[in-house]
Amino acid sequence: MATGRTHRPATRSRGIPEATVARLPLYLRALTALSERSVPTVSSEELAAAAGVNSAKLRKDFSYLGSYGTRGVGYDVEYLVYQISRELGLTQDWPVVIVGIGNLGAALANYGGFASRGFRVAALIDADPAMAGKPVAGIPVQHTDELEKIIQDEGVSIGVIATPAGAAQQVCERLVAAGVTSILNFAPTVLSVPDGVDVRKVDLSIELQILAFHEQRKAGELAAGAVVPAAASRQETAAVRRGAAAGREPAADQGPDGDVPAVMPT
């Protein structure tokens, strides 16, 4: 039982660095937008700007996939879209199950970005019997009892966990036992999975906490009268107005975090 690595250790999968893989979807999105505007070719400089990265980085990233550009001209948009899609495995159909149809699960089920990239929501699963049969995003919710059957029948290998934190590990184990080998985890917990199973986690509250850290740092620099990059000085009063709430009892909170209700209030 390897304890929840967030993603692949440092093993460079078939020569493509992990960092590059993480950027490919970014390039793909920018390229798709260009494709829709019928732009035939694009330079590394332009594409990099659209994707929000350095052009040298982009060229090096593409060099791992092969030499798909033409010197003096740039990259053929359509061709590159195809190559990246293929590399990411997006030319095949990936059935996905979403477990935990609360607010977040419903949001995911309705999310357009899934369907538009080769992902198909094969099933929505929730532990609440009252949810069973209710359609969410046009798909009827099924009960947890069906989990194993669905995964095997549909050949699902990717599962999304959007349950409360307390249920996540258990759901994870059932998913893995049924044959799922990739998990996207939205529950604020560290998942334990066997070797060979990939887990990626998305944690809303962690992202906010990181922002808070930098925000505090900015405020601190401001208070210390340090040199500050122009635009940030509109903000003087806000930091002061913010009331300190030091000495909060962590235990006084409303239960373990991420305890979203399993049913979506309409």
Place this chain on the structure above:
Amino acid sequence: MATGRTHRPATRSRGIPEATVARLPLYLRALTALSERSVPTVSSEELAAAAGVNSAKLRKDFSYLGSYGTRGVGYDVEYLVYQISRELGLTQDWPVVIVGIGNLGAALANYGGFASRGFRVAALIDADPAMAGKPVAGIPVQHTDELEKIIQDEGVSIGVIATPAGAAQQVCERLVAAGVTSILNFAPTVLSVPDGVDVRKVDLSIELQILAFHEQRKAGELAAGAVVPAAASRQETAAVRRGAAAGREPAADQGPDGDVPAVMPT
């Protein structure tokens, strides 16, 4: 106009490496759980296991904050909770606005992890006049017209964007102009922000695409008969059963990805 860096370049903020900052919330969560169970002290080994990281890494991370441990014993849980909270700026109250109350926005508003960590949802904002006044998670939705006023009145410096992709940049600019200096972006777009503004992005479809890449790789290795780490071999048939859909026309998709409706269908 610096084009959307995802987070801080590589500038190590006040000596604390960015990678460490990103892990602090993880430690904090594990520590809070221990605190609730009234565990007085914890060793780096135990805490590391709970947080899903290497114990050496954890010790090094803590060493950036100062020497808060006792050799031969471990770390005092309560004290460490306080120190990390303080370092992350969680001992103060951070008012946050959420813009775009669709499925995702509603999910975020209901998310318990916000309130339980010093973050307070100061306002919910949506462009749809029909939403105005409707309570979501007990907070009445306000119209976009009020955005600037709310931010200034409440001293908001952190904004969450959960709008469709098309509206994100515009919303972002209004937020920044009104004084917001940290943005959590859920829209699948690269945001352009001035220097001094931090942007972090959470992209559901990107995470899935990364999983798909690794999944495809596993399937490939399997087909090639390569040596595979034990547990993954339950899965033989699924990869084969999955139908290939190669040659999809990218342009045939349903518009730019992430075009979720701005209004939440009840």
Place this chain on the structure above:
DNA sequence: CCATCTTTGTGCACGCGTTCACAAAGGCAT
């Protein structure tokens, strides 16, 4: 008070990722 045992804190080395800078390559105009 001393010996032993546990656990921290960190110096060091290594590898991945990023960036610079430039040679090679190809289009295009003349």
Place this chain on the structure above:
DNA sequence: ATGCCTTTGTGAACGCGTGCACAAAGATGG
């Protein structure tokens, strides 16, 4: 055909992050 101009692809250097391994520190028992 030839020379110029643009843009790719990549070798090399650098810096950050990770993990190892161990010395220093302190608690604990006798």
